[in-house]
Amino acid sequence: MSESKPVPAPNPAFFDHPAIDHLIAVTLELGAELWVHKERARVLERLLAEKGVITADAIDSYASTPEEIAALRAERDAFVQRLYGILTRESVPATPKE
Secondary structure (H helix, E strand, O other): OOOOOOOOOOOOOOOOOOOHHHHHHHHHHHHHHHHHHHHHHHHHHHHHHHOOOOOOHHHOOOOHHHHHHHHHHHHHHHHHHHHHHHHHHOEEOOOOOO
């Protein structure tokens, strides 16, 4: 007679409390997002400064258009949902308890 094994959820839990798993996932996602943006900003600033087209100060003082602001708000909302939406997900233990 074979013992039935639990089917893992799409979001398996590795710690006793799911909030810990959620916080780790948020931290990893935030770190990945932040690194991509930092690296892109660094390259953008360096290339533009080297080409003499723009300076870091010009980037800092840039004023967005109303259309850009609306698009950025939508992007921000999606970003927040990706980061913090995970806190509302349900999960099951990744390994059965003995």
